[in-house]
Structure formats: C-alpha cells, structure tokens
Amino acid sequence: MRILFTFIGGSGHLRPLFPFAHAAQAAGHTVAVAGSGSQQDAIASAGFTALATSEPRPPKADQEEDPLTAPDPQREERTMREGFAGNGARRHARVVRKIALDWKPDVIVRDEVDFGTAIAAESLGIPCATVIVLLAGGLIRPDTVAEPLDALRAEYGLSPDPDLAKLHGDLVIMPGPPSLRDPRYALPAGTFWCRPDHAIPQAAGSGTSSTSGAGRRPRVYFTLGTIDTFRELFDKVLTAARTIPIDLTVTVGPRLDPASFGPQPDNVRIERFIPQDEILPTCDLVIAHGGSGTLIGALAHGLPSILFPLGADQPHNAERCVALGTARELDPMAFTPKDVADAILELTGEETGAPYHRAARAAQAEINALPGPNDALAMIERLVSSPGSHLIARDH
Incomplete structure (x- = not known):
C-alpha cells in the first residue's frame, strides 16, 4: 500500500504524524511525507521520502530573539482563517493534488490543519485520514474556517x-486521551483515540512524582x-x-547559544536541545x-506542568490542563521570577503538589x-481494503 502523509506548517504539525508513518513503514507499506520545504531535512532524517510543498523559508539568524507579545485569541483565529484555511489551503490543495496524481497514494493521512489536502x-x-494536532481544540470551528474553505471547495x-x-475525511485519529479534549469542541463519533507513541510504564508508589526520592532536589x-x-x-x-532548591x-x-546566558550555578543545565524521551x-x-x-x-510521563501560553493552540491546551488539575497557568507577560519560584515549590511540594501529580498520573x-x-x-489500512468499515471504530 502507498500511504502519503501530509502536513502544513512546522514541526508541531509534522511530528504527530511520525508514529503512524513509522508504523506504516515497519509494516512494509511505501511511505512518503509531503510538507514545508523547511522541514525536508527533518523528514529525511526520520527515514522517509520527503516531498516539498513549498520553498524553504530563510532561516532566522542565531541569537535573534522573538518579540514577546500578549496572547491574542482574535489574532490566532485570524491566522487560522486567512493563513491556514485561506492562502495555505489554496496552495496545498493545488500542490498536494499534483503530488497525489504523480505519486498515486492509496490513502492520504493529513494533519488536521492541512485543509487543502482534505479538499x-x-x-x-482518495480515502483520507485526519490526525488531530490541536489537542484541546478550539481554533477550528465553522465560524472560523467554513467560509474560506467553502469558497475553495467550490473551485474544485x-x-x-x-x-x-466533510472536513474530517474518512477517519479521525486523536493521539491523546479523551479527557484532554475540551468537550465544547467534541470530535466526531467514531474518532479513534490512541497513544501518541509507546506507553510509558506508570511508577509505583504514592510520591509526588514518578522520580522523587528522599534527599534529592x-x-x-x-x-x-x-x-x-523569548x-x-x-x-x-x-x-x-x-532562589529555590x-x-x-x-x-x-x-x-x-546556551553560553550567551552566562555562568550558571551547579543546579542549572542549559542546552540547545535534548530529546524528550531522554529528559x-x-x-x-x-x-x-x-x-x-x-x-x-x-502527561505520557505522568508529569504536571507550569504553563504560560503564548499563542496558537497553547491557551486552549493550558485552559484544559488547569481544568483537569494537571497544571498551573502563569501570565507570560506579567509573571515574575518569584511567581514561577512559588509555583515550582507548590507543584513539587509533598502536600501541595500531590493533587497535581495524581491528576497527571491519571x-x-x-x-x-x-x-x-x-x-x-x-x-x-481498512480505508482501502474495506471502504466505510472505519465507521465501526469505537470511542475509547
């Protein structure tokens, strides 16, 4: 079987596809991944055929800092409407359609914001599955994207x-727990809920964390x-x-550059990147x-969080985690070093942190x-071998 995975945007839209692409490749299917020209090296490094849908953007210079601005829900909705459902969808509908005609996939798997591929x-x-990347939901709504998408649908x-x-396609895959989805933005009946990757063994005991131990910080x-x-x-x-242990x-x-932050005390380590599975x-x-x-x-490691959402789907995710009791939220524009120190002490304290850790372990x-x-x-696979059979997928 030939399976084409597609995404629009950056790594946050690409990486959720990798577990399913790896599973497909391991099962003997022919796999290609189509998306941003700036992500071609990441696709190839993961072991997949890379198909560019755009020219790579010029890289930002080292040491260049992003301006910190207050979260703006209206700005994010405008980006979703004009960028993803507007110009981005129109470009991907054209480019991915050409790729599909040339590469001839049996099925397409897209990130949920790749509207053009759905069209x-x-x-x-061609059967099409959707992988959810906006876990809590909130940005993709009829009042936000239906109008520009209907205009594009008419063109085709x-x-x-x-x-x-019809946007969800033939199958919706949610790589996360049902509780993380805001019930105001429910996914379709028949959504296939699954782990984002391999399960993480749950720690035994009743400490405040899976790694806590007496006598250590x-x-x-x-x-x-x-x-x-920032x-x-x-x-x-x-x-x-x-200021805290x-x-x-x-x-x-x-x-x-980590060195640009100057000398640090022994309890602080600064790196450019560490794989999540390692840290x-x-x-x-x-x-x-x-x-x-x-x-x-x-959450897969049973860890609570302190969150200061900056944009995109982050405010929705933070709101949902606070509601679940797995996180504290701080205002990114207003929090002080003392605020974050106090929050750290609260969430790592034996008594004050216990509710957060219980919620994260749940x-x-x-x-x-x-x-x-x-x-x-x-x-x-069933989308191709037994069209329509995905409808019996049960909610977990």
Missing part, C-alpha cells in the same frame, strides 16, 4: 460544507520547543532557579508554553490504556 483528496476520491467542484462535517525541565526564543522568559525562570534543565532551541523520565515537573508536543509528552493511565500507532495503522 485535494476528496476531489480525487465540491459541495458546501458549512458544518465542517526536585528536577524541573523548562522548554519553549524548538521555535520560540529570552526574557528564559531569564525569569533561570533567576527563579537561583531545584535542579533545572533548560533547552533554548537552535537559535540561542522527561528524569523529571518531576515541566515548565512550558503549552504546545501539544511537550504537553502530551509530560492522565498517564488514560494514555496507557489506549491502543497504539499500530492499531491506528490498521484503521488506516
């Missing part, structure tokens, strides 16, 4: 879809992913680490902006109980 697949009659001779019922990991470089946020957390590991991304098993607490990748990684147990990527692959 291209429907216009060609497709009927209107004002309720976005709490271990805290702080990251803003591989894209954002130095003032790093500076605040580093300042906090000098913790071991802090920070990853600052490829554009900032998260050693941690008691994660500090992040609420991006889906780091967030689901923390999410971990929910994740571990879900089927894995191989099971999702079986559902994808």
Whole structure:
C-alpha cells in the first residue's frame, strides 16, 4: 500500500504524524511525507521520502530573539482563517493534488490543519485520514474556517460544507486521551483515540512524582520547543532557579547559544536541545508554553506542568490542563521570577503538589490504556481494503 502523509506548517504539525508513518513503514507499506520545504531535512532524517510543498523559508539568524507579545485569541483565529484555511489551503490543495496524481497514494493521512489536502483528496476520491494536532481544540470551528474553505471547495467542484462535517475525511485519529479534549469542541463519533507513541510504564508508589526520592532536589525541565526564543522568559525562570532548591534543565532551541546566558550555578543545565524521551523520565515537573508536543509528552510521563501560553493552540491546551488539575497557568507577560519560584515549590511540594501529580498520573493511565500507532495503522489500512468499515471504530 502507498500511504502519503501530509502536513502544513512546522514541526508541531509534522511530528504527530511520525508514529503512524513509522508504523506504516515497519509494516512494509511505501511511505512518503509531503510538507514545508523547511522541514525536508527533518523528514529525511526520520527515514522517509520527503516531498516539498513549498520553498524553504530563510532561516532566522542565531541569537535573534522573538518579540514577546500578549496572547491574542482574535489574532490566532485570524491566522487560522486567512493563513491556514485561506492562502495555505489554496496552495496545498493545488500542490498536494499534483503530488497525489504523480505519486498515486492509496490513502492520504493529513494533519488536521492541512485543509487543502482534505479538499485535494476528496476531489480525487482518495480515502483520507485526519490526525488531530490541536489537542484541546478550539481554533477550528465553522465560524472560523467554513467560509474560506467553502469558497475553495467550490473551485474544485465540491459541495458546501458549512458544518465542517466533510472536513474530517474518512477517519479521525486523536493521539491523546479523551479527557484532554475540551468537550465544547467534541470530535466526531467514531474518532479513534490512541497513544501518541509507546506507553510509558506508570511508577509505583504514592510520591509526588514518578522520580522523587528522599534527599534529592526536585528536577524541573523548562522548554519553549524548538521555535520560540523569548529570552526574557528564559531569564525569569533561570533567576527563579537561583532562589529555590531545584535542579533545572533548560533547552533554548537552535537559535540561542546556551553560553550567551552566562555562568550558571551547579543546579542549572542549559542546552540547545535534548530529546524528550531522554529528559522527561528524569523529571518531576515541566515548565512550558503549552504546545501539544511537550504537553502530551509530560502527561505520557505522568508529569504536571507550569504553563504560560503564548499563542496558537497553547491557551486552549493550558485552559484544559488547569481544568483537569494537571497544571498551573502563569501570565507570560506579567509573571515574575518569584511567581514561577512559588509555583515550582507548590507543584513539587509533598502536600501541595500531590493533587497535581495524581491528576497527571491519571492522565498517564488514560494514555496507557489506549491502543497504539499500530492499531491506528490498521484503521488506516481498512480505508482501502474495506471502504466505510472505519465507521465501526469505537470511542475509547
């Protein structure tokens, strides 16, 4: 079987596809991944045929900092409407349609924000599965994207879809626990809920974390992913680490030099990048902006979080985690080093942190109980071998 995986945007849209692409390749299927020209090296490094849908963007210079601006829900909705559902969808509908005609996939698997691929697949009659990347939901709504998508659908001779019922395609795969989805933005009946990757063994005992031990300091990991470089946020957390008894590991991304932060005390380690699978098993607490990748990684390891959402789906994810009791949220524009120090002490304290750790371990147990990527692959295969049979997929 030939399976084409597609995404639009950056690594946050690409990486959720990898577990399913690896499962497909391991099962003997022919796999290609189509998306941003800037992500071609990442695709090839993961072992897949890379097909560019755009020219790579010029890289930002090392040491270049991003301006810190307040979260703006209207700005994010405008980006979703005009960028992803507008210009981006129109470009991908055209480019992916051409790729599909040349490469001839049996089935397409797209990231949920890749609207253009959904329209291209429907216009060609190719089965299409959708992988959710906005875990809590909230940004993709009929009032946000239906109008520009219906205009594009008309260009391809497709009927209107004002309720976005056809947008989801033939199968929806949610790589995360049902509790993480905001019930206001429910996914379609028949959604296949699965683990984002392999299950993480749940720690025994009733301590505040899976790695806590008598006589050692709490271990805290702080990251803003591989894209954002808000130095003032790093500076605040580093300042906090000098005032409380913790071991802090920070990853600052490829554009900032760890040495530029100056000498650090023995309890602080700064790196450009550390694989999540390497760092998260050693941690008691994660500090992040609420991006889906780091967030689901923390929950898969049973770890609570301190979140200061900056944009995109991060405010929705943070709101949901606070509601579940797995996280504290801080205002990225207003929090002080003392605020983050107090939050760290609260979430790592034996008594004050216990409710957060119990909630995070409950999410971990929910994740571990879900089927894995191989099971999702079986559902994808059925789109080709038994069209329509995906409709019997049960909610987990």
